[in-house]
Amino acid sequence: MPPPPTKWKGHCEFTGQRTCNNKLVGARNLLKEALEEPPFENFFHGTHTAAEAAGAFVEDAGVFGNAKGTAAGMAPGAHVAMYKVCNDKVGCTESAILAAMDSLGLGSLPFFDDPIAIGAFSAIQSGIFVSCSAANSGPEYGTLSNEAPWILTVGASTIDRKIAALAKLGNGAKYQGETLFQPSNFSSELLPLVYPGLNGNNESAFCTPGSLDNFDVKGKVVVCDLGKISSVLKGQEVLRAGGAAVILTSPEIVGYSTPTSAYPLPAVQVGFGASFAIKSYINSSSTAQATILFEGTIIGDSLAPEVVFFSSRGPSQESPGILKPDIIGPGVNILAAWGVSVDNKVPSYNVVSGTSMSCPHLSGIAALLKSAHPDWSPAAIKSAIMTTADTKNLGGLPIVDQRHLKADIFATGAGHVNPNRANDPGLVYDIHPDDYIPYLCGLSYTDRExxxxxxxxxxxxxxxxxxxxxxxxxxxxxxxxxTSQYYTRTLTNVGPANSTYSVDIDVPFGLGVSVNPSQITFSEWNQKVTYSVEFISQVRENRGNHSFAQGALTWISQKHTVRTPISVIFK
Structure with a gap:
């Protein structure tokens, strides 16, 4: 289990526009290019996210013949009120954000200076559920935004659909990646393979505009590194220079993640392992060759949902006593409505990635839950989503991250959303808006703040x-x-009137946990019962070199499983 840093770094401050430290800017620049957002993305971001939350059923949706099927948002019968809060000239003004507080994909700190946290608190006082993106600054620890506990903070995961292609090398090796544009007339014949950055030329490695003028790439497959500029612009540079196709290679931080889009020529984006192998092959051969084999849409990735590299990680910097992110949801290569056609088809769709895509999935799910349970508060809806989340992938194994290693609690939060189970959680942890005041006082905020x-x-x-x-x-x-610590929680029965729950504890490494009582019986609907938990500190030697641990406390009845995740940071 990799340790989080002892001092959390990398958050953004809100100053009318968001400004970040250099490290985070670099990560976001890599994300922007890796997600392949075209120049007009800002104008259609809202179209895409609104369709994910509440788009109507549309048959035969897709892009370039891929990801075909019936498209629909999470709550296709819901009404949507949209507000534009950002633009390229003035950024995201506080007044605009505060005016548009139903659901957001933006973020900043601290709570009393954060217009999103302020607006969200006003919203939950009116019974409005608020979900926000965790941000796209992963995979480092302490990089998330929207940390307030009255907000559902959403990270991003993959789905079990790949728009697949293979980079086939002259030595017979094949490496899977993804690409949206898959022309049927592209030959599978091997072509010369070149990497313009082989001799250390930085600009040509990234295939920036004009950087290929001194390279012979005509009719060849060109390797371009992710970074600096959008991959669309890389493809345009290769196309201008006469290249036949592009293999987009990823740095180590990206891992196996392959967010994709519509490239202007045959292309495939591959993960870090494949990128390393492809460059090693080029280094070892004076006659390197490659081609791209298009496989179309493939359903059934057993590793899904997988936490994508860019999804921001916890722990929370402003309030480390609250586990964040809360949940992960679909946010990679998501098909939804688009403002213009990218493939000359109407209605128009596009595939986009980001926590801005995972957030509206949760917004739509929350709308469905509110429709089914109109008496539930925003906190009850959040609890239902979190305590019923999946912790295993489609292959039945623990959810992994972009490295294909077990994802830790600061990447997944409670786990991956399971809408059907959230509709019948059995028990919920409810919070009245006034209950946040003792918590805020405990953060040492002033009365004025x-x-x-x-x-x-x-x-x-x-x-x-x-x-x-x-x-x-x-x-x-x-x-x-x-020193050991002692806390209480209060459960509200939203399941059968007569039900008994027993506790099961996945004890975090390096400490003890005691729950009292270990069994709870409810005799009526909406009944509240309080239990206590003692987190027992053990000798430091039992912790080894671990700086944090994770586990869960689960209440189990004959019908319901109510899982409460536990994160422990050792100091």
Whole structure:
């Protein structure tokens, strides 16, 4: 289990526009190019996300004949009110964001200076559920946004559909990747393979505009590294220089992730392992050859859902006593409506990736849950989503990250959303908006700062202040030293009137956990029962070199399984 840094770095500050440190800017620039967003993406981002949340059923949807089928949003019968809050000239103004607070894909810190957190608190006071993107700054720890506990913070995962292609080399090796544009008239005959960056030419390695003027790429397959510019522009440069096709190679940070789009010529994007092998082959051969074999749409990836490299990771910087992200959802190569046609078809669709795609999936699911349970509060809806989440992939194994290693709790949160189970969670952890005030006082915010958030006068001296981890949240996030810690949670029965639950504990490494009582019986619907948990500190030697651990506390009845994830950071 890789350790998180001792001091979380990389968050963005909101200053009318968002400004970030250089490291995070580099990650976001890589993301922008890796996600293959065309120049007009900003104008159709809202179209795409709205369709994911509530798009109507449309038959024979797809792009370039791929990902074909009936398209629909998560809640196709829902109504959508959309507001444009950002533009290329002035960025994202606070006034615009505050005016558009039903669901967002933006983020910043801290809570009392964060217009999203402020607007979201006002929304939940009115019974409006708020979901936000975790941000696209992964895979490093402590890179997420939208950390407020009254917001559902959503990370991004893959789906079990690949728009597949193979990079076939002259030595017979084949490496799978993805590409949206798959021309049927492209020959499978091997062509000369070149890497313009072989001799250390940085610009030509990234195939930036004009960088291939001094290279003979005519009729050849050209290797271009991800980075610096969009892959569309890389493809345009190769096309201008006379190249026949492109293999887009990924740095180590990307892992096996292959977000794709519509390239302007035959192309395939491959992950880091394949990228390393392809470059090694070029280095070892004076007559390197390659071609691209298009495989079309393939359904059934057993590793899905897989956490994608760009999905921002926890822990929360502003409130480490709250586990974030809360959940992951589909956010890679998502087909949805688009403002213009990319393949001369109407209605027009496009494939886009990002946590901005996973967020509206959860918004739509929340709308369905609210429709089915109109009496549920925003916190109850969040709890239902989190406590019923999947922790295993389609192959029945633990969810993995972009390296194909077991994804940790700061990547997945509670796990991957399971809408059907969320509709019948059995129990929920509910929170009234006023319950956040003792929590905010516990963050050492001033009365004035809390007043900005809750829009009324607050005097913390008159409030029973609680620790962060004492908030009635559907997860535990513990920072543990040498002293054991004790917290309570209150469950509300939204299942059968008469039901009994027994606790099962997946104890995090390096500590002990005690739950009292170990069995809870409900005799009526909407009944509330409180239980306590003691997190028992053990000798440091038992922790080895681990800086954090994870586990879960699960309440199990004959019909329901209510899982509460636990993260523990050792100090």
């Amino acid at each position: 809390i007043g900005i958030l809750v829009q009324r006068k607050v005097v913390c001296a008159n409030v029973k202040v609680i620790a962060e981890a004492q908030l009635n949240y559907p997860s535990f996030s513990i920072i543990l030293g040498s």
